[in-house]
Amino acid sequence: MSTDPSLTTTSYGILGLLAIRPWSTYELARGMDRNLGRIWPRAQSKLYEEPKKLVRHGLAEATKEAVGRRPRTVYAITAEGRLALADWLREPGAGPVLESEQLLKVFFADSGTTADALANLRAARAWAEERNQENLSAARAYVAGQAQFQERAAQTQLVGRFLTDYYRLVATWADWATALVQQWPDNPADAAPDPTEMAETLRRANWNAPPNG
Incomplete structure:
Protein backbone atom coordinates (compact mmCIF):
# COMPACT_ATOMS: atom_id res chain seq x y z
CA MET A 1 0.00 0.00 0.00
CA GLU A 91 12.57 6.53 3.55
CA PRO A 92 14.19 10.00 3.82
CA GLY A 93 12.00 12.72 2.34
CA ALA A 94 12.83 15.38 -0.25
CA GLY A 95 14.38 18.66 0.90
CA PRO A 96 12.64 22.05 1.17
CA VAL A 97 11.37 23.90 -1.89
CA LEU A 98 11.69 27.68 -1.60
CA GLU A 99 8.87 29.65 -3.19
CA SER A 100 8.66 33.40 -2.57
CA GLU A 101 7.02 35.95 -4.84
CA GLN A 102 8.65 38.70 -2.78
CA LEU A 103 12.10 37.25 -3.40
CA LEU A 104 11.32 36.87 -7.09
CA LYS A 105 10.39 40.54 -7.33
CA VAL A 106 13.58 41.55 -5.51
CA PHE A 107 15.56 39.46 -8.00
CA PHE A 108 14.10 41.49 -10.87
CA ALA A 109 14.26 44.82 -9.01
CA ASP A 110 16.30 46.44 -11.79
CA SER A 111 13.17 46.49 -13.98
CA GLY A 112 11.21 48.48 -11.40
CA THR A 113 11.99 51.24 -8.93
CA THR A 114 13.92 51.33 -5.68
CA ALA A 115 10.64 52.15 -3.93
CA ASP A 116 9.19 48.91 -5.31
CA ALA A 117 12.12 46.91 -3.98
CA LEU A 118 11.80 48.49 -0.54
CA ALA A 119 8.08 47.74 -0.49
CA ASN A 120 8.76 44.06 -1.18
CA LEU A 121 11.39 43.94 1.56
CA ARG A 122 8.93 45.48 4.02
CA ALA A 123 6.39 42.87 2.98
CA ALA A 124 8.93 40.09 3.57
CA ARG A 125 9.67 41.44 7.06
CA ALA A 126 5.96 41.70 7.83
CA TRP A 127 5.38 38.14 6.58
CA ALA A 128 8.05 36.80 8.92
CA GLU A 129 6.63 38.73 11.88
CA GLU A 130 3.08 37.54 11.17
CA ARG A 131 4.05 33.89 10.75
CA ASN A 132 6.16 33.98 13.87
CA GLN A 133 3.24 35.14 16.01
CA GLU A 134 1.54 31.76 15.68
CA ASN A 135 4.91 30.08 16.11
CA LEU A 136 5.56 32.07 19.29
CA SER A 137 2.12 31.21 20.65
CA ALA A 138 2.71 27.51 20.07
CA ALA A 139 6.16 27.66 21.68
CA ARG A 140 4.76 29.33 24.79
CA ALA A 141 2.03 26.70 25.06
CA TYR A 142 4.54 23.85 24.88
CA VAL A 143 6.88 25.44 27.42
CA ALA A 144 3.92 25.93 29.76
CA GLY A 145 2.88 22.30 29.27
CA GLN A 146 -0.50 23.34 27.82
CA ALA A 147 -0.18 22.57 24.10
CA GLN A 148 -2.88 20.62 22.27
CA PHE A 149 -0.53 17.67 21.74
CA GLN A 150 1.82 18.17 24.67
CA GLU A 151 2.72 14.48 24.62
CA ARG A 152 4.38 15.06 21.23
CA ALA A 153 6.60 17.92 22.44
CA ALA A 154 9.83 16.00 21.70
CA GLN A 155 8.90 15.73 18.02
CA THR A 156 7.29 19.15 17.70
CA GLN A 157 10.30 21.00 19.11
CA LEU A 158 12.42 19.85 16.15
CA VAL A 159 10.10 21.40 13.56
CA GLY A 160 9.44 24.35 15.84
CA ARG A 161 13.13 25.24 15.96
CA PHE A 162 13.37 25.05 12.16
CA LEU A 163 10.40 27.38 11.70
CA THR A 164 11.69 29.75 14.39
CA ASP A 165 15.10 30.01 12.75
CA TYR A 166 13.52 30.33 9.29
CA TYR A 167 11.23 33.23 10.23
CA ARG A 168 14.11 34.90 12.04
CA LEU A 169 16.32 34.42 8.97
CA VAL A 170 13.76 36.08 6.68
CA ALA A 171 13.36 39.02 9.05
CA THR A 172 17.13 39.44 9.49
CA TRP A 173 17.70 39.17 5.74
CA ALA A 174 14.95 41.75 5.03
CA ASP A 175 16.58 44.20 7.47
CA TRP A 176 20.00 43.66 5.90
CA ALA A 177 18.68 44.02 2.34
CA THR A 178 16.67 47.12 3.25
CA ALA A 179 19.80 48.83 4.59
CA LEU A 180 21.54 48.20 1.25
CA VAL A 181 18.62 49.14 -1.00
CA GLN A 182 18.08 52.41 0.89
CA GLN A 183 21.44 53.46 -0.52
CA TRP A 184 20.41 52.76 -4.12
CA PRO A 185 19.50 55.53 -6.59
CA ASP A 186 15.88 55.80 -7.69
CA ASN A 187 16.63 53.52 -10.65
CA PRO A 188 17.81 50.12 -9.30
CA ALA A 189 19.52 49.42 -12.63
CA ASP A 190 22.08 52.08 -11.66
CA ALA A 191 22.82 50.53 -8.25
CA ALA A 192 26.36 49.34 -7.51
CA PRO A 193 27.09 46.21 -5.48
CA ASP A 194 28.75 46.49 -2.09
CA PRO A 195 32.14 44.69 -2.33
CA THR A 196 32.30 44.11 1.42
CA GLU A 197 28.88 42.46 1.48
CA MET A 198 29.68 40.35 -1.58
CA ALA A 199 32.80 39.08 0.18
CA GLU A 200 30.74 38.34 3.27
CA THR A 201 28.23 36.37 1.19
CA LEU A 202 31.09 34.31 -0.23
CA ARG A 203 32.41 33.68 3.29
CA ARG A 204 28.98 32.52 4.43
CA ALA A 205 28.52 30.30 1.36
CA ASN A 206 31.74 28.56 2.37
CA TRP A 207 30.23 27.48 5.71
CA ASN A 208 30.77 23.75 5.12
CA ALA A 209 34.34 23.95 3.87
CA PRO A 210 37.19 22.22 5.74
CA PRO A 211 38.96 24.48 8.30
CA ASN A 212 41.87 25.08 5.93
CA GLY A 213 39.77 24.93 2.76
Whole structure:
Protein backbone atom coordinates (compact mmCIF):
# COMPACT_ATOMS: atom_id res chain seq x y z
CA MET A 1 0.00 0.00 0.00
CA SER A 2 2.76 2.44 0.89
CA THR A 3 4.13 2.41 -2.65
CA ASP A 4 0.78 3.00 -4.36
CA PRO A 5 1.30 5.95 -6.78
CA SER A 6 -2.08 7.46 -5.91
CA LEU A 7 -0.95 8.12 -2.34
CA THR A 8 0.78 11.48 -2.03
CA THR A 9 2.78 13.23 0.67
CA THR A 10 -0.48 14.92 1.65
CA SER A 11 -2.07 11.48 2.04
CA TYR A 12 0.65 10.47 4.46
CA GLY A 13 0.42 13.80 6.26
CA ILE A 14 -3.22 13.07 7.01
CA LEU A 15 -2.38 9.48 7.89
CA GLY A 16 0.13 10.85 10.39
CA LEU A 17 -2.58 12.98 11.98
CA LEU A 18 -4.82 9.92 12.19
CA ALA A 19 -2.00 8.10 13.99
CA ILE A 20 -2.31 10.70 16.75
CA ARG A 21 -6.08 10.33 17.19
CA PRO A 22 -9.33 9.97 15.20
CA TRP A 23 -10.58 13.13 13.45
CA SER A 24 -13.69 14.24 11.63
CA THR A 25 -13.26 15.57 8.09
CA TYR A 26 -13.67 19.13 9.32
CA GLU A 27 -11.20 18.58 12.16
CA LEU A 28 -8.70 17.07 9.74
CA ALA A 29 -8.87 20.10 7.48
CA ARG A 30 -8.34 22.42 10.45
CA GLY A 31 -5.68 20.18 11.95
CA MET A 32 -3.83 19.99 8.66
CA ASP A 33 -3.82 23.78 8.44
CA ARG A 34 -2.91 24.36 12.09
CA ASN A 35 -0.35 21.61 12.57
CA LEU A 36 1.10 21.12 9.09
CA GLY A 37 0.14 24.27 7.19
CA ARG A 38 3.49 25.96 7.80
CA ILE A 39 5.51 23.03 6.47
CA TRP A 40 3.12 21.38 4.00
CA PRO A 41 0.46 23.90 2.85
CA ARG A 42 -2.33 22.45 0.74
CA ALA A 43 -5.74 23.72 -0.39
CA GLN A 44 -8.50 22.66 2.01
CA SER A 45 -10.70 21.58 -0.90
CA LYS A 46 -8.23 18.76 -1.63
CA LEU A 47 -8.00 17.68 1.98
CA TYR A 48 -11.61 16.54 2.08
CA GLU A 49 -10.89 13.84 -0.51
CA GLU A 50 -7.74 12.45 1.08
CA PRO A 51 -9.40 10.63 4.03
CA LYS A 52 -11.75 8.85 1.61
CA LYS A 53 -8.73 7.76 -0.41
CA LEU A 54 -7.11 6.34 2.70
CA VAL A 55 -10.27 4.37 3.45
CA ARG A 56 -10.31 2.93 -0.08
CA HIS A 57 -6.74 1.76 0.46
CA GLY A 58 -7.60 0.16 3.78
CA LEU A 59 -5.33 2.56 5.68
CA ALA A 60 -8.15 4.28 7.54
CA GLU A 61 -11.71 3.48 8.53
CA ALA A 62 -14.73 5.78 8.56
CA THR A 63 -17.42 5.82 11.22
CA LYS A 64 -20.68 7.74 11.03
CA GLU A 65 -21.55 9.74 14.14
CA ALA A 66 -24.08 12.38 15.10
CA VAL A 67 -23.32 15.67 16.83
CA GLY A 68 -26.76 16.78 17.93
CA ARG A 69 -28.83 16.47 14.76
CA ARG A 70 -25.85 16.92 12.49
CA PRO A 71 -24.17 13.79 11.15
CA ARG A 72 -20.44 13.62 10.70
CA THR A 73 -17.82 11.10 9.59
CA VAL A 74 -14.89 10.32 11.87
CA TYR A 75 -11.75 8.74 10.47
CA ALA A 76 -9.33 6.51 12.38
CA ILE A 77 -6.12 4.82 11.31
CA THR A 78 -6.09 1.05 10.79
CA ALA A 79 -3.33 -1.41 11.67
CA GLU A 80 -2.46 -1.52 7.97
CA GLY A 81 -2.35 2.27 7.97
CA ARG A 82 0.18 2.31 10.81
CA LEU A 83 2.38 -0.11 8.87
CA ALA A 84 2.11 2.03 5.74
CA LEU A 85 2.99 5.17 7.70
CA ALA A 86 6.00 3.43 9.24
CA ASP A 87 7.12 2.31 5.74
CA TRP A 88 6.80 5.89 4.45
CA LEU A 89 8.74 7.32 7.39
CA ARG A 90 11.57 4.84 6.83
CA GLU A 91 12.57 6.53 3.55
CA PRO A 92 14.19 10.00 3.82
CA GLY A 93 12.00 12.72 2.34
CA ALA A 94 12.83 15.38 -0.25
CA GLY A 95 14.38 18.66 0.90
CA PRO A 96 12.64 22.05 1.17
CA VAL A 97 11.37 23.90 -1.89
CA LEU A 98 11.69 27.68 -1.60
CA GLU A 99 8.87 29.65 -3.19
CA SER A 100 8.66 33.40 -2.57
CA GLU A 101 7.02 35.95 -4.84
CA GLN A 102 8.65 38.70 -2.78
CA LEU A 103 12.10 37.25 -3.40
CA LEU A 104 11.32 36.87 -7.09
CA LYS A 105 10.39 40.54 -7.33
CA VAL A 106 13.58 41.55 -5.51
CA PHE A 107 15.56 39.46 -8.00
CA PHE A 108 14.10 41.49 -10.87
CA ALA A 109 14.26 44.82 -9.01
CA ASP A 110 16.30 46.44 -11.79
CA SER A 111 13.17 46.49 -13.98
CA GLY A 112 11.21 48.48 -11.40
CA THR A 113 11.99 51.24 -8.93
CA THR A 114 13.92 51.33 -5.68
CA ALA A 115 10.64 52.15 -3.93
CA ASP A 116 9.19 48.91 -5.31
CA ALA A 117 12.12 46.91 -3.98
CA LEU A 118 11.80 48.49 -0.54
CA ALA A 119 8.08 47.74 -0.49
CA ASN A 120 8.76 44.06 -1.18
CA LEU A 121 11.39 43.94 1.56
CA ARG A 122 8.93 45.48 4.02
CA ALA A 123 6.39 42.87 2.98
CA ALA A 124 8.93 40.09 3.57
CA ARG A 125 9.67 41.44 7.06
CA ALA A 126 5.96 41.70 7.83
CA TRP A 127 5.38 38.14 6.58
CA ALA A 128 8.05 36.80 8.92
CA GLU A 129 6.63 38.73 11.88
CA GLU A 130 3.08 37.54 11.17
CA ARG A 131 4.05 33.89 10.75
CA ASN A 132 6.16 33.98 13.87
CA GLN A 133 3.24 35.14 16.01
CA GLU A 134 1.54 31.76 15.68
CA ASN A 135 4.91 30.08 16.11
CA LEU A 136 5.56 32.07 19.29
CA SER A 137 2.12 31.21 20.65
CA ALA A 138 2.71 27.51 20.07
CA ALA A 139 6.16 27.66 21.68
CA ARG A 140 4.76 29.33 24.79
CA ALA A 141 2.03 26.70 25.06
CA TYR A 142 4.54 23.85 24.88
CA VAL A 143 6.88 25.44 27.42
CA ALA A 144 3.92 25.93 29.76
CA GLY A 145 2.88 22.30 29.27
CA GLN A 146 -0.50 23.34 27.82
CA ALA A 147 -0.18 22.57 24.10
CA GLN A 148 -2.88 20.62 22.27
CA PHE A 149 -0.53 17.67 21.74
CA GLN A 150 1.82 18.17 24.67
CA GLU A 151 2.72 14.48 24.62
CA ARG A 152 4.38 15.06 21.23
CA ALA A 153 6.60 17.92 22.44
CA ALA A 154 9.83 16.00 21.70
CA GLN A 155 8.90 15.73 18.02
CA THR A 156 7.29 19.15 17.70
CA GLN A 157 10.30 21.00 19.11
CA LEU A 158 12.42 19.85 16.15
CA VAL A 159 10.10 21.40 13.56
CA GLY A 160 9.44 24.35 15.84
CA ARG A 161 13.13 25.24 15.96
CA PHE A 162 13.37 25.05 12.16
CA LEU A 163 10.40 27.38 11.70
CA THR A 164 11.69 29.75 14.39
CA ASP A 165 15.10 30.01 12.75
CA TYR A 166 13.52 30.33 9.29
CA TYR A 167 11.23 33.23 10.23
CA ARG A 168 14.11 34.90 12.04
CA LEU A 169 16.32 34.42 8.97
CA VAL A 170 13.76 36.08 6.68
CA ALA A 171 13.36 39.02 9.05
CA THR A 172 17.13 39.44 9.49
CA TRP A 173 17.70 39.17 5.74
CA ALA A 174 14.95 41.75 5.03
CA ASP A 175 16.58 44.20 7.47
CA TRP A 176 20.00 43.66 5.90
CA ALA A 177 18.68 44.02 2.34
CA THR A 178 16.67 47.12 3.25
CA ALA A 179 19.80 48.83 4.59
CA LEU A 180 21.54 48.20 1.25
CA VAL A 181 18.62 49.14 -1.00
CA GLN A 182 18.08 52.41 0.89
CA GLN A 183 21.44 53.46 -0.52
CA TRP A 184 20.41 52.76 -4.12
CA PRO A 185 19.50 55.53 -6.59
CA ASP A 186 15.88 55.80 -7.69
CA ASN A 187 16.63 53.52 -10.65
CA PRO A 188 17.81 50.12 -9.30
CA ALA A 189 19.52 49.42 -12.63
CA ASP A 190 22.08 52.08 -11.66
CA ALA A 191 22.82 50.53 -8.25
CA ALA A 192 26.36 49.34 -7.51
CA PRO A 193 27.09 46.21 -5.48
CA ASP A 194 28.75 46.49 -2.09
CA PRO A 195 32.14 44.69 -2.33
CA THR A 196 32.30 44.11 1.42
CA GLU A 197 28.88 42.46 1.48
CA MET A 198 29.68 40.35 -1.58
CA ALA A 199 32.80 39.08 0.18
CA GLU A 200 30.74 38.34 3.27
CA THR A 201 28.23 36.37 1.19
CA LEU A 202 31.09 34.31 -0.23
CA ARG A 203 32.41 33.68 3.29
CA ARG A 204 28.98 32.52 4.43
CA ALA A 205 28.52 30.30 1.36
CA ASN A 206 31.74 28.56 2.37
CA TRP A 207 30.23 27.48 5.71
CA ASN A 208 30.77 23.75 5.12
CA ALA A 209 34.34 23.95 3.87
CA PRO A 210 37.19 22.22 5.74
CA PRO A 211 38.96 24.48 8.30
CA ASN A 212 41.87 25.08 5.93
CA GLY A 213 39.77 24.93 2.76
